[in-house]
Amino acid sequence: MSNITGDPKYFEYADKEFWATTDYLFSEKHHMYFRDSRYFTEVSDNGKPVFWSRGNGWVFAGLPLIIDDLPKDHPSRDKYISLFKRFASGLQAAQKADGYWAPSLLDPNKVKTPETSGTGFITFGLAWGVNNGILTEDKYKTSVEKGWAALEKAVKPNGKVTWVQQVGKSPDPVAEHETQFYGVGAVLLAASEMTKWSH
Numbered sequence: 001m002s003n004i005t006g007d008p009k010y011f012e013y014a015d016k017e018f019w020a021t022t023d024y025l026f027s028e029k030h031h032m033y034f035r036d037s038r039y040f041t042e043v044s045d046n047g048k049p050v051f052w053s054r055g056n057g058w059v060f061a062g063l064p065l066i067i068d069d070l071p072k073d074h075p076s077r078d079k080y081i082s083l084f085k086r087f088a089s090g091l092q093a094a095q096k097a098d099g100y101w102a103p104s105l106l107d108p109n110k111v112k113t114p115e116t117s118g119t120g121f122i123t124f125g126l127a128w129g130v131n132n133g134i135l136t137e138d139k140y141k142t143s144v145e146k147g148w149a150a151l152e153k154a155v156k157p158n159g160k161v162t163w164v165q166q167v168g169k170s171p172d173p174v175a176e177h178e179t180q181f182y183g184v185g186a187v188l189l190a191a192s193e194m195t196k197w198s199h
Contacts, residue, residue, distance in 0.1 A: 003069060015076050018066070022083065031090025032056050032105060035169060044171075048107035051094075052171055053118025054182075056105060060087055061121040061189060064128040081134060084125075088135055091122050092143050099150030103171035113174045114163040116154045120186025123147035127193035141199045148194055151187050161187050 001010040025034045032051040034040060039050050063084045070077050094105040100119045102108035127144045129135035154163045164183030165174045 003071075011070070011074065014066075015074075019076075019079075026083070026087075027051075028086075030106065031086045032094075033059050044104055044107045044110050046107050046109055048104070048110070050107070050170065051105040052169070053101045053103050053105050053115060054121065054165060055169075056087075056091065057101075057118040057121025057125075057186065060084075060091060060125040061186070063087070064125060064132075084129065084134065088126060088129055088140065092126065092139060095122075095143050095146065099146035099148075101147075103165055103174065107171075111171055111173055113176075114150065114154060115165050115174050116151060116161055116163045117165060117180070117183040117186045119147055120151055120183065120190045123151060124186065124189040124193055127190060127197065130199060131193055131196050144194075144197070144199075148190060148197075151190055155187065 002008050022033075025036070026032075027034060027049075030049065030051060033056050035050070035052050035055045042050050044050055063080060067077065067080050067084065070080065091101070091105070095101055096108050098114070100114045100116075101122050102111060103115045103118065104110040105118075123144060126135060126140055126147065130140050130144055155161055161179050161184045162176050163174055164178050164180045165172055166178055166180065
């Protein structure tokens with residue numbers, strides 16, 4: 001709206017609300033977002049902090065869209081890019097050997113199956129970061145390629161995206177046949193960046 005109308009009030013309001021939320025929910029220790037305040041002290045059955053893959057994926061995929069829309073001289077631009085880099089480092093470190101991100105990011109033994117919605121959003125974000133010269137370390141390129149290969153495996157020949165955790169608010173079990181529109185959207189977002197991939 002600010003870009004269309006020229007009125008900065010929309011940017012100013014969104015910026016203020018974004019950082020109020022980030023100051024409250026972003027863990028500087030783990031470089032991930034808590035789902036909400038209930039998870040500040042909650043741990044899984046295995047004693048691990050609970051960071052939900054899809055919830056983090058939504059925020060991580062949203063950051064490139066915010067940065068792309070911000071004017072180049074916006075006073076918060078560098079702050080968003082700094083957050084994106086810290087967030088990327090936490091998520092990259094949590095990727096599993098098979099290329100997926102577990103529904104519970106720091107506890108892959110909580111739900112051991114693949115999960116494509118969180119993996120799709122995170123793969124998109126990392127690919128955008130590499131494609132735009134923000135994430136320059138080789139580990140990010142490797143993560144993107146592993147994440148995309150995992151997503152490709154989850155798409156059936158008829159186009160169905162499988163292994164999508166159903167509507168929820170926390171890491172839950174996933175079955176191969178399960179799908180949802182947001183899972184398809186996450187895969188398409190990742191695909192939109194992979195069309196530009198030349199690394």
